[in-house]
Amino acid sequence: MKLYTRKAIEQQDQRQRTAFVNSIWGFKSVSLIGTQSAEGLTNLAIFSQVVHLGASPALVGIIVRPPEAERHTYENMKASGWFTINHISADIVEQAHQTSARYLREESEFNKTGLTAIYSTNVNAPYVAECRLRIGCRYDGEHVITQNNTVLVIGRVEEVWVDETAVDTDGFVDLERIGTLTCSGLDSYHSTQRIARFSYAKPNQPLIKI
Amino acid sequence: MKLYTRKAIEQQDQRQRTAFVNSIWGFKSVSLIGTQSAEGLTNLAIFSQVVHLGASPALVGIIVRPPEAERHTYENMKASGWFTINHISADIVEQAHQTSARYLREESEFNKTGLTAIYSTNVNAPYVAECRLRIGCRYDGEHVITQNNTVLVIGRVEEVWVDETAVDTDGFVDLERIGTLTCSGLDSYHSTQRIARFSYAKPNQPLIKI
Numbered sequence: 001m002k003l004y005t006r007k008a009i010e011q012q013d014q015r016q017r018t019a020f021v022n023s024i025w026g027f028k029s030v031s032l033i034g035t036q037s038a039e040g041l042t043n044l045a046i047f048s049q050v051v052h053l054g055a056s057p058a059l060v061g062i063i064v065r066p067p068e069a070e071r072h073t074y075e076n077m078k079a080s081g082w083f084t085i086n087h088i089s090a091d092i093v094e095q096a097h098q099t100s101a102r103y104l105r106e107e108s109e110f111n112k113t114g115l116t117a118i119y120s121t122n123v124n125a126p127y128v129a130e131c132r133l134r135i136g137c138r139y140d141g142e143h144v145i146t147q148n149n150t151v152l153v154i155g156r157v158e159e160v161w162v163d164e165t166a167v168d169t170d171g172f173v174d175l176e177r178i179g180t181l182t183c184s185g186l187d188s189y190h191s192t193q194r195i196a197r198f199s200y201a202k203p204n205q206p207l208i209k210i
Numbered sequence: 211m212k213l214y215t216r217k218a219i220e221q222q223d224q225r226q227r228t229a230f231v232n233s234i235w236g237f238k239s240v241s242l243i244g245t246q247s248a249e250g251l252t253n254l255a256i257f258s259q260v261v262h263l264g265a266s267p268a269l270v271g272i273i274v275r276p277p278e279a280e281r282h283t284y285e286n287m288k289a290s291g292w293f294t295i296n297h298i299s300a301d302i303v304e305q306a307h308q309t310s311a312r313y314l315r316e317e318s319e320f321n322k323t324g325l326t327a328i329y330s331t332n333v334n335a336p337y338v339a340e341c342r343l344r345i346g347c348r349y350d351g352e353h354v355i356t357q358n359n360t361v362l363v364i365g366r367v368e369e370v371w372v373d374e375t376a377v378d379t380d381g382f383v384d385l386e387r388i389g390t391l392t393c394s395g396l397d398s399y400h401s402t403q404r405i406a407r408f409s410y411a412k413p414n415q416p417l418i419k420i
Contacts, residue, residue, distance in 0.1 A: 002372060002374040003330075003369060004371075005332075005369050006268070006366075006368050010267075012381060019381035020265075020377070021367070022265060023385065024343065024370055024383060025241075025270060025295075026239035026260070026297055026385065027238075027239055027390065027391075027392035027402060028239055031235075049262055049263075051235070051273055052235050052238070053273060053355060053358065056228075057216075057357070057358065058219055058231045059355075061355070085235075090405055093405060093406070094408065098417060100411045101413045102413065112413070132211070143353045143355070145353070145364065147364055148263065148264040148266075148267065152355075154357055157216060159213060160213070161214075162214070167212070170225070171226035172395045172397075173230060173234060173394075180236055182402060187407045187409070188382070188404060189405045189406055189408075190386070190402035190404050190405060191405055192402050193400060193401050195300055195401055196303070196398075197395075197397045198304065199397070201308050201309075201310045
């Protein structure tokens with residue numbers, strides 16, 4: 001095992017450090033966030049800093065970069081009060097990655113990548129038609145992380161669209177059935193293969209595969 | 211595609227809703243968090259709500275349950291000022307899942323599951339010897355998420371131990387080389403298979419596989 005001290009990490013060159021630190025937290029959720037401005041200009045951006053906050057009510061947290069960066073998604077979330085989260089599968093992974101290019105504010109990543117915007121009557125933000133799991137969220141406040149001026153945006157789930165074949169009777173959504181990918185680092189995409197589901201763990205009881 | 215409205219989700223029974231909402235954010239990082247109390251009692255717990263906050267300085271966020279729950283890990287993080295994050299591979303996945311059982315405060319999940327605590331001189335928390343990527347973090351404050359009283363704990367990376375073979379010259383850590391798993395929902399564990407790494411995206415330039 002090799003040791004990287006804090007000092008050694010600080011002394012890596014910037015691109016190396018960014019790649020390294022983005023890699024060490026394991027595989028990440030990766031999805032497309034759809035928004036629109038007050039004028040109705042659509043935006044689509046790939047995010048890997050999405051985290052479950054709770055089930056009752058259903059809440060999500062999204063980490064957004066500091067204010068020095070241009071943040072079309074964040075501005076749209078606040079201006080419109082809405083955003084969508086859309087799962088990425090292998091057939092659209094190149095288009096999904098391409099949304100991270102620095103397009104101008106007046107350019108839509110939907111047009112630029114050829115992904116298709118569709119709407120639901122209840123949600124003031126575009127979904128991605130090609131995605132087989134889509135979540136409509138209402139912007140519900142934020143926390144500034146003062147250590148580095150990133151922002152934790154809170155979203156409240158208003159609706160979920162999902163390919164019905166993926167939802168088991170116990171509520172579990174089998175993401176492999178709809179081809180959802182995971183990512184690592186800044187640019188690596190992976191499919192998955194189930195090892196096991198395990199029963200609810202209790203002290204002094206063997207686990208059962210379910 | 212099937213629509214689940216907010217109301218339909220609220221009306222699911224509690225276990226179904228918990229499974230459903232925990233599933234919809236995609237594949238998640240999953241790791242073991244090692245801590246110890248002021249008295250030196252060790253604790254080990256599996257977490258899937260770990261999120262990258264930034265690379266300079268290297269910061270992580272951990273979502274911790276509300277204060278009604280018994281939270282040995284959280285109490286230890288605050289009391290000692292330290293915690294470790296340890297990647298899970300297939301050979302220890304059952305032991306890792308078993309750490310989620312409700313053991314008593316005075317019981318150590320290391321003893322109960324047979325995983326091995328090891329220490330580094332710089333970090334006041336136990337690592338898991340079986341893990342091939344281990345991160346030592348200092349507790350660096352927290353934010354209460356008032357919507358549901360969960361807590362976002364901020365950690366500052368003090369050191370990283372990693373199997374040297376996994377680190378590429380550009381800083382990227384190839385997690386598949388060390389067998390790191392991902393999880394979905396509350397209880398499902400998955401191995402991964404790389405689809406591609408893509409070049410840094412720029413407007414009007416085709417992506418290159420790297």
